[in-house]
Amino acid sequence: xxxxxxxxxxxxxxxxxxxxxxxxxPVLTPAFMPVGTQATVKAMTPDAVRETGTDIILGNTYHxxxxxGAERIARLGGLRxxxxxxxPILTDSGGYQAMSLSELRTLDETGITFxxxxxxxxxxxxxxxxxxxxxxxxxxxxxxxxxxxxxxATEEQAARSMRLSLAWAKRSRDAxxxxxxxxxxxxxxxxxxxxxxxxxAAGLKALDFDGYxxxxxxxGEGQAAMFEVLxxxxxxxxxxxxxxxxxxGKPSDLVGAVQRGIDMFDCVLPTRSGRTGQAFTRRGAVNIxxxxxxxxxxxxxxxxxxxxxxxxxxxxxxxxxxxKEILGxxxxxxxxxxxxxxxxxxLREAIGAGRLAAFAAEFAAREAGGDIAALAxxxxxxxxxxxxxxx
Amino acid sequence: xxxxxxxxxxxxxxxxxxxxxxxxxPVLTPAFMPVGTQATVKAMTPDAVRETGTDIILGNTYHxxxxxGAERIARLGGLRxxxxxxxPILTDSGGYQAMSLSELRTLDETGITFxxxxxxxxxxxxxxxxxxxxxxxxxxxxxxxxxxxxxxATEEQAARSMRLSLAWAKRSRDAxxxxxxxxxxxxxxxxxxxxxxxxxAAGLKALDFDGYxxxxxxxGEGQAAMFEVLxxxxxxxxxxxxxxxxxxGKPSDLVGAVQRGIDMFDCVLPTRSGRTGQAFTRRGAVNIxxxxxxxxxxxxxxxxxxxxxxxxxxxxxxxxxxxKEILGxxxxxxxxxxxxxxxxxxLREAIGAGRLAAFAAEFAAREAGGDIAALAxxxxxxxxxxxxxxx
Numbered sequence: 001x002x003x004x005x006x007x008x009x010x011x012x013x014x015x016x017x018x019x020x021x022x023x024x025x026p027v028l029t030p031a032f033m034p035v036g037t038q039a040t041v042k043a044m045t046p047d048a049v050r051e052t053g054t055d056i057i058l059g060n061t062y063h064x065x066x067x068x069g070a071e072r073i074a075r076l077g078g079l080r081x082x083x084x085x086x087x088p089i090l091t092d093s094g095g096y097q098a099m100s101l102s103e104l105r106t107l108d109e110t111g112i113t114f115x116x117x118x119x120x121x122x123x124x125x126x127x128x129x130x131x132x133x134x135x136x137x138x139x140x141x142x143x144x145x146x147x148x149x150x151x152x153a154t155e156e157q158a159a160r161s162m163r164l165s166l167a168w169a170k171r172s173r174d175a176x177x178x179x180x181x182x183x184x185x186x187x188x189x190x191x192x193x194x195x196x197x198x199x200x201a202a203g204l205k206a207l208d209f210d211g212y213x214x215x216x217x218x219x220g221e222g223q224a225a226m227f228e229v230l231x232x233x234x235x236x237x238x239x240x241x242x243x244x245x246x247x248x249g250k251p252s253d254l255v256g257a258v259q260r261g262i263d264m265f266d267c268v269l270p271t272r273s274g275r276t277g278q279a280f281t282r283r284g285a286v287n288i289x290x291x292x293x294x295x296x297x298x299x300x301x302x303x304x305x306x307x308x309x310x311x312x313x314x315x316x317x318x319x320x321x322x323x324k325e326i327l328g329x330x331x332x333x334x335x336x337x338x339x340x341x342x343x344x345x346x347l348r349e350a351i352g353a354g355r356l357a358a359f360a361a362e363f364a365a366r367e368a369g370g371d372i373a374a375l376a377x378x379x380x381x382x383x384x385x386x387x388x389x390x391x
Numbered sequence: 392x393x394x395x396x397x398x399x400x401x402x403x404x405x406x407x408x409x410x411x412x413x414x415x416x417p418v419l420t421p422a423f424m425p426v427g428t429q430a431t432v433k434a435m436t437p438d439a440v441r442e443t444g445t446d447i448i449l450g451n452t453y454h455x456x457x458x459x460g461a462e463r464i465a466r467l468g469g470l471r472x473x474x475x476x477x478x479p480i481l482t483d484s485g486g487y488q489a490m491s492l493s494e495l496r497t498l499d500e501t502g503i504t505f506x507x508x509x510x511x512x513x514x515x516x517x518x519x520x521x522x523x524x525x526x527x528x529x530x531x532x533x534x535x536x537x538x539x540x541x542x543x544a545t546e547e548q549a550a551r552s553m554r555l556s557l558a559w560a561k562r563s564r565d566a567x568x569x570x571x572x573x574x575x576x577x578x579x580x581x582x583x584x585x586x587x588x589x590x591x592a593a594g595l596k597a598l599d600f601d602g603y604x605x606x607x608x609x610x611g612e613g614q615a616a617m618f619e620v621l622x623x624x625x626x627x628x629x630x631x632x633x634x635x636x637x638x639x640g641k642p643s644d645l646v647g648a649v650q651r652g653i654d655m656f657d658c659v660l661p662t663r664s665g666r667t668g669q670a671f672t673r674r675g676a677v678n679i680x681x682x683x684x685x686x687x688x689x690x691x692x693x694x695x696x697x698x699x700x701x702x703x704x705x706x707x708x709x710x711x712x713x714x715k716e717i718l719g720x721x722x723x724x725x726x727x728x729x730x731x732x733x734x735x736x737x738l739r740e741a742i743g744a745g746r747l748a749a750f751a752a753e754f755a756a757r758e759a760g761g762d763i764a765a766l767a768x769x770x771x772x773x774x775x776x777x778x779x780x781x782x
Contacts (some may be wrong), residue, residue: 038711038714039707039710039711040711040716040717040718042718043717043718043721044718045698045721045722047698067713067714068713072706076707082704082707082710083707084702084703084707294459294463295467297467297468307436311437311475312475313473315459315463315467316430316467316474318459319429319430319459319473320429322458323429323458325429325431326431326433326434326717326720326721327433327434327435327436329717330434330436330717330721331436
């Protein structure tokens, strides 16, 4: 069996590129994980997701618990087999959505009590149950249960929340059943407070996880504050373990976070944008609903090699989106995921060549060319998980 | 350039199998044309449609006139290029939807006056404009403007309607610009009245079309009455020209109509059903929303070689449809179109082997095994074009 492991191939400043080894195949890092909320990356077949250059996807434990149910997925051979995804899957703990999507939720030391947003049933999510559910899903990478500290929070609130998450991390660690090629990640909390982030990182490091996530960001604090938190957090994480920035982000977030030493990302932005007519291109973001595309025979992004850009005009994409056709969502999601994965590949290449700073400068200059001047702000807001519809 | 032509390779009773030659590629007959209402076969990429075994698709002139507009499609290189469909396209005249989807429509000898269901604009569709629009779309096969005689209709109403359609057929013929490899089809009307059907067929035959459609069926008259109309109509059509039964139908309709000498079909049933959880299988129709599929690890149809049946369980499809995931529509539409095209291939093979009667008997016995006992009736009702959403 493959051991779960992480090899760093090259470093460039704080950034690194490498390779995660798992029971279900390798992951080149820095890596972007498309979100497959309800056992599907929306509007994409698994083969189409693979063709974008995706090594690993993310599944949402809360949604899968509600429907079709973790025990059912276990009977059907686990999440990978159920949805026919050939590579590794990382699942979140379910805690974030239990707090954000369900009703009447309360949080105490034992865990989170909530009513299902689907059937109204009363449920209790403990650290032990969050791990058990992820075992039932046969997740390649399991996340500990934590509380995503709300923003804004006072230092006292953030401290209390972080220490609860640390206690839950210990209980999650104890409940996790190690298997060759499977991993368990801890999650650093602490809000925008450097001392709390350091305390959280030290506490988790003592528990010896297979990887370390940075949580509680992309919740409205803005890119500058997010980068500041990374600057004071990443140095406290073990250098030889993978680092995962949860729920981030727009393309410039990824570039900046990679420069600060992050190895893994997930975000609904490329998939959700694909269903609302927003496209990412090498010349900035494009709103394909804009009337100026109605007669444009050109590809979305002339430098992109995806199926969408290889065959279909902006005029056609404009028509599909205006006519609310499913094919519009298919083609834009395909392109957006290609764009994200091409960006990750370019970042890996730049790190390998020791030219990440130059790449980041070129990227910033190119991105300014899009037709959505305000997208930076809009996308940051959009990057926060959205009620119910997910991925 | 390829000449538009039809070669009959084999006959079996009234049925025949053959090959239509067009400027945009061949069509093996009997042929099923998936419906691409708004310049897309819903939930399918053009490559995926091709992979089902589809030679030719249908486009809806009325919808395309409203959005994105026929002149715009012409500027962008025609409908085939606009939607990247590599094969031939047949377009209807727009008359049926102008009468059924728009408001305040009136019909007189000059044509149909109506308000667009999209923008409320007042429009006039004459035989000449219907042909001009199809020229702008660069349709491989153009249909004359006709009135789809309502059902039920008295003999007098049906006669008046049929004679108006015949006059429009002559005007359509005069407006059509012949080009190598392109064809123009007339449409037989006459309701359920044999003498009127014969008069319509004779009148159209005198105008010498490239093919002959049977219109005004699948409008609520039921399968038995439809077959009776075919029995009294098809003998009046030129034996050497292709025959197209418009808007039909469910699988048993296709089998029975092929036995009566029909060569071409179109229907929204496989695509629309794919978006509502109905699947066609070699053991009858299946409602995948039914709870009994929730834990079923088997394929939809174990004898099907499509992507859906090759990889995904009924349990997964059930989950996707219940969760309203786009991938559910993609996978079920893919399967349903495969099923339809496999059925057409089997019909062609049976005709070639002179065993169509035996095939039809086996088909009827197999089809009785599905879990939708009432589908025969439901599908017949559903086969009638549905307001606004199309294909």
